[in-house]
Amino acid sequence: MAKLNREESQARTRGLLIEAARREIVKKGFATASIRDIAEAAGFSLGAIYSNFPDKEAILLELIQQHQAEERTRIEENLARAQGDADVAMAGIEAWAETVNSDPDLGVLAIELQLHALRSPAFAKVYNESNRKHRRALGTMIAHLFELFGKKVPGEPSEIASGLAALSRGLALSPTGGDDDRGGRIVLTFLKALIEAAPSVDKAKKSRGKTGE
Amino acid sequence: MAKLNREESQARTRGLLIEAARREIVKKGFATASIRDIAEAAGFSLGAIYSNFPDKEAILLELIQQHQAEERTRIEENLARAQGDADVAMAGIEAWAETVNSDPDLGVLAIELQLHALRSPAFAKVYNESNRKHRRALGTMIAHLFELFGKKVPGEPSEIASGLAALSRGLALSPTGGDDDRGGRIVLTFLKALIEAAPSVDKAKKSRGKTGE
Amino acid sequence: MAKLNREESQARTRGLLIEAARREIVKKGFATASIRDIAEAAGFSLGAIYSNFPDKEAILLELIQQHQAEERTRIEENLARAQGDADVAMAGIEAWAETVNSDPDLGVLAIELQLHALRSPAFAKVYNESNRKHRRALGTMIAHLFELFGKKVPGEPSEIASGLAALSRGLALSPTGGDDDRGGRIVLTFLKALIEAAPSVDKAKKSRGKTGE
Amino acid sequence: MAKLNREESQARTRGLLIEAARREIVKKGFATASIRDIAEAAGFSLGAIYSNFPDKEAILLELIQQHQAEERTRIEENLARAQGDADVAMAGIEAWAETVNSDPDLGVLAIELQLHALRSPAFAKVYNESNRKHRRALGTMIAHLFELFGKKVPGEPSEIASGLAALSRGLALSPTGGDDDRGGRIVLTFLKALIEAAPSVDKAKKSRGKTGE
DNA sequence: TATGAATGAGATTTCATTCAT
DNA sequence: AATGAATGAAATCTCATTCAT
Numbered sequence: 005m006a007k008l009n010r011e012e013s014q015a016r017t018r019g020l021l022i023e024a025a026r027r028e029i030v031k032k033g034f035a036t037a038s039i040r041d042i043a044e045a046a047g048f049s050l051g052a053i054y055s056n057f058p059d060k061e062a063i064l065l066e067l068i069q070q071h072q073a074e075e076r077t078r079i080e081e082n083l084a085r086a087q088g089d090a091d092v093a094m095a096g097i098e099a100w101a102e103t104v105n106s107d108p109d110l111g112v113l114a115i116e117l118q119l120h121a122l123r124s125p126a127f128a129k130v131y132n133e134s135n136r137k138h139r140r141a142l143g144t145m146i147a148h149l150f151e152l153f154g155k156k157v158p159g160e161p162s163e164i165a166s167g168l169a170a171l172s173r174g175l176a177l178s179p180t181g182g183d184d185d186r187g188g189r190i191v192l193t194f195l196k197a198l199i200e201a202a203p204s205v206d207k208a209k210k211s212r213g214k215t216g217e
Numbered sequence: 218m219a220k221l222n223r224e225e226s227q228a229r230t231r232g233l234l235i236e237a238a239r240r241e242i243v244k245k246g247f248a249t250a251s252i253r254d255i256a257e258a259a260g261f262s263l264g265a266i267y268s269n270f271p272d273k274e275a276i277l278l279e280l281i282q283q284h285q286a287e288e289r290t291r292i293e294e295n296l297a298r299a300q301g302d303a304d305v306a307m308a309g310i311e312a313w314a315e316t317v318n319s320d321p322d323l324g325v326l327a328i329e330l331q332l333h334a335l336r337s338p339a340f341a342k343v344y345n346e347s348n349r350k351h352r353r354a355l356g357t358m359i360a361h362l363f364e365l366f367g368k369k370v371p372g373e374p375s376e377i378a379s380g381l382a383a384l385s386r387g388l389a390l391s392p393t394g395g396d397d398d399r400g401g402r403i404v405l406t407f408l409k410a411l412i413e414a415a416p417s418v419d420k421a422k423k424s425r426g427k428t429g430e
Numbered sequence: 431m432a433k434l435n436r437e438e439s440q441a442r443t444r445g446l447l448i449e450a451a452r453r454e455i456v457k458k459g460f461a462t463a464s465i466r467d468i469a470e471a472a473g474f475s476l477g478a479i480y481s482n483f484p485d486k487e488a489i490l491l492e493l494i495q496q497h498q499a500e501e502r503t504r505i506e507e508n509l510a511r512a513q514g515d516a517d518v519a520m521a522g523i524e525a526w527a528e529t530v531n532s533d534p535d536l537g538v539l540a541i542e543l544q545l546h547a548l549r550s551p552a553f554a555k556v557y558n559e560s561n562r563k564h565r566r567a568l569g570t571m572i573a574h575l576f577e578l579f580g581k582k583v584p585g586e587p588s589e590i591a592s593g594l595a596a597l598s599r600g601l602a603l604s605p606t607g608g609d610d611d612r613g614g615r616i617v618l619t620f621l622k623a624l625i626e627a628a629p630s631v632d633k634a635k636k637s638r639g640k641t642g643e
Numbered sequence: 644m645a646k647l648n649r650e651e652s653q654a655r656t657r658g659l660l661i662e663a664a665r666r667e668i669v670k671k672g673f674a675t676a677s678i679r680d681i682a683e684a685a686g687f688s689l690g691a692i693y694s695n696f697p698d699k700e701a702i703l704l705e706l707i708q709q710h711q712a713e714e715r716t717r718i719e720e721n722l723a724r725a726q727g728d729a730d731v732a733m734a735g736i737e738a739w740a741e742t743v744n745s746d747p748d749l750g751v752l753a754i755e756l757q758l759h760a761l762r763s764p765a766f767a768k769v770y771n772e773s774n775r776k777h778r779r780a781l782g783t784m785i786a787h788l789f790e791l792f793g794k795k796v797p798g799e800p801s802e803i804a805s806g807l808a809a810l811s812r813g814l815a816l817s818p819t820g821g822d823d824d825r826g827g828r829i830v831l832t833f834l835k836a837l838i839e840a841a842p843s844v845d846k847a848k849k850s851r852g853k854t855g856e
Numbered sequence: 857t858a859t860g861a862a863t864g865a866g867a868t869t870t871c872a873t874t875c876a877t
Numbered sequence: 878a879a880t881g882a883a884t885g886a887a888a889t890c891t892c893a894t895t896c897a898t
Contacts, residue, residue: 014878033332035248039872050873051880060872112335115328118390119246122325132392158406167403170387171380177331178383179345190380193371194407197414223898227861251888262863267890269861440857459758461674464892476894477859486893538761541754544816545672548751558818584832592817593810593829600809603757605771616806619797620833627836649877653882677867688884693869695882 020046030109090152101188111176155202233259238276243322303365314401324389368415446472456535516578527614537602581628659685669748729791740827750815794841
């Protein structure tokens with residue numbers, strides 16, 4: 005590895021610490037993951053944490069930003085891929101659903117973050133702000149998907165998105181009973197039912213809306 | 218209050234302690250809810266806990282049993298009410314969905330229990346056993362509902378049930394943004410879509426089953 | 431067992447409790463032996479202790495009385511047996527030494543009692559009083575033994591007795607390394623050396639002492 | 644005080660803590676000496692213990708090592724001094740006997756250690772190992788002493804050594820009744836008797852061994 | 857007399873945090 | 878920037894003791 009200058013070296017340390025924090029928090033929960041264990045899991049000693057973060061909660065704050073940025077990236081990749089073609093779009097969603105399920109740690113982390121937000125106002129402020137954006141992005145993806153199928157979203161797109169996100173989080177906690185793909189399968193079953201059951205878009209109306217006639 | 222004999226008095230103490238534990242755990246999380254706070258919230262001293270439970274985790278074990286017994290009761294009430302009539306059945310489900318949402322604490326508690334099960338093998342053993350029964354009961358309810366609508370359950374009923382439970386749990390964590398019924402509404406939207414999108418039951422088969430010809 | 435009247439029944443309970451206390455204290459030490467464990471080892475519940483003793487230390491007080499009474503009995507039996515004949519006397523001592531060693535619990539108990547006496551003035555008062563009698567009895571035995579061998583006790587008989595008692599107590603703690611009789615052997619080696627090395631009694635002096643001329 | 648670097652500073656802390664532990668354990672017994680009291684007696688806060696030892700028993704382990712190292716040193720000093728001259732050797736033993744007695748705390752500590760070894764297998768393992776060495780060293784001293792007096796050790800030297808050690812330990816517990824030197828006096832009386840009563844070494848054999856004729 | 861629920865002080869231990877190096 | 882010794886608050890759990898039954 006090339007020699008790092010001071011700034012790069014510090015960024016690297018931060019990154020390692022955050023990664024270790026993620027692992028420890030998923031494994032033990034925020035309250036039970038100790039600062040010392042996090043530091044040691046990252047290959048540092050206790051003090052490294054306090055050279056990089058003011059306190060324990062600050063690690064969690066950094067963790068959300070990173071976590072939600074990643075989720076948004078995943079969503080946007082699928083949005084980008086699903087242009088113009090319903091089948092491709094559905095394939096993208098399927099890929100996303102599998103992703104969600106393939107790393108249950110992500111779901112557990114999301115839940116740890118949400119639980120902590122319920123209990124720490126300071127944390128909730130940052131968390132909710134970040135979450136709003138997240139839901140909006142998901143809502144856009146959902147709206148787009150329904151549109152490709154020529155269907156009307158039943159209710160607010162962001163509500164449907166919230167539902168799908170809640171569903172996949174809720175499933176992350178369930179014991180899978182050896183069936184690792186169950187979660188993804190359930191998410192898809194639900195999503196497909198939502199699309200199928202949704203009313204078709206009134207063509208005239210739609211084209212009017214689109215063409216402005 | 219009528220005078221209690223010793224056994225009744227102890228049962229009352231246990232009940233109060235468990236109730237307090239439920240409140241404290243929802244408020245602070247299992248790791249952060251302290252034994253002392255639980256005891257004091259119940260109006261007892263710390264030691265009372267240890268006269269009634271061998272350790273902290275034992276309170277949680279008792280809590281599941283109670284929690285899941287209550288959930289089962291709620292489900293069975295709705296099952297019982299919904300005999301033969303799809304509209305009544307759906308009304309029952311709506312009532313259930315509202316219940317689920319009206320007490321978000323239940324959802325948070327369910328999540329605390331599940332998280333703890335991920336981390337404590339001893340707890341997981343009891344929890345998963347109890348959970349299996351729970352999912353089976355939910356599955357029966359789901360199967361019944363689809364049958365009333367003359368539809369075929371898409372996949373395993375217990376999987377659909379798991380999905381609905383996961384959904385309502387996941388939603389319990391989301392900040393509602395002042396819209397308290399959103400959770401129930403989303404659950405219903407999903408459920409109705411599942412029913413509507415499900416394929417109809419083959420009539421001949423169904424009537425044969427029903428009439429026994 | 432014949433039916434006991436109230437007084438006998440109580441005495442029986444006390445006896446069982448004290449016996450259980452002895453076992454528990456030897457096993458765990460006075461500080462670590464819990465009142466509840468003692469009661470349960472005796473087949474009673476916690477409250478039985480407090481119906482029979484004012485507090486924990488009171489059990490220990492009762493234990494000394496019993497313990498030292500037993501030791502004195504053992505000594506006196508050997509004194510009685512060893513009349514007039516040096517060989518018989520030595521055989522008695524040998525028997526005693528074996529006894530001492532065959533039940534190392536007695537030594538451990540004696541040490542627990544002595545340690546507690548160092549730390550609890552209230553206990554020390556009773557203990558030391560009882561101990562004085564004990565040493566006097568041992569001293570008499572020693573004096574008698576030397577006399578039978580026509581030897582003069584080197585120093586105070588009660589000091590020699592203290593030494594032998596201390597020796598056997600100290601040995602009770604040592605790990606025997608599978609050689610269970612080592613303790614008794616060592617005590618005898620020491621005692622025989624003391625007798626052999628002691629100066630013979632000046633006959634004239636002795637008879638003068640006896641006849642009071 | 645000279646400024647200490649980190650390593651020295653920690654070594655100093657450890658030393659102070661162990662010293663305080665020794666005092667507290669002698670005063671109150673291992674079970675009753677609290678970690679907090681030990682820390683405070685050393686002038687530190689409770690947590691300092693846990694920066695230096697994994698748990699309470701670890702302090703005791705450190706204490707043995709130190710305690711037995713000191714005892715060995717004392718023994719070896721006396722061995723070294725007593726070269727070739729019986730009177731000097733006996734004076735050395737007398738000095739040692741006085742030492743043993745002059746600090747009854749050492750005896751009490753030795754007993755606390757032995758009692759704990761009876762009850763904690765983990766501790767026993769370390770303790771017994773250390774003890775074996777100790778007895779061997781004492782045995783060598785005893786053998787040397789008898790040799791200087793031209794006497795044959797009655798039995799195994801290490802057994803005689805065990806006896807003398809047990810004797811002085813047992814005496815450390817006895818109330819002295821204001822006579823502080825009694826213990827040392829008794830130990831000497833016993834030792835001298837052992838030497839005097841021991842059979843002389845066969846001269847021919849001995850001189851042959853010595854002169855090689 | 858005996859029971860055992862409840863008390864509450866106190867024990868060991870963990871851990872976020874501080875700070876000298 | 879990183880270390881890790883030390884702090885001290887707080888947590889879980891134990892246990893002698895009290896007291897209503």
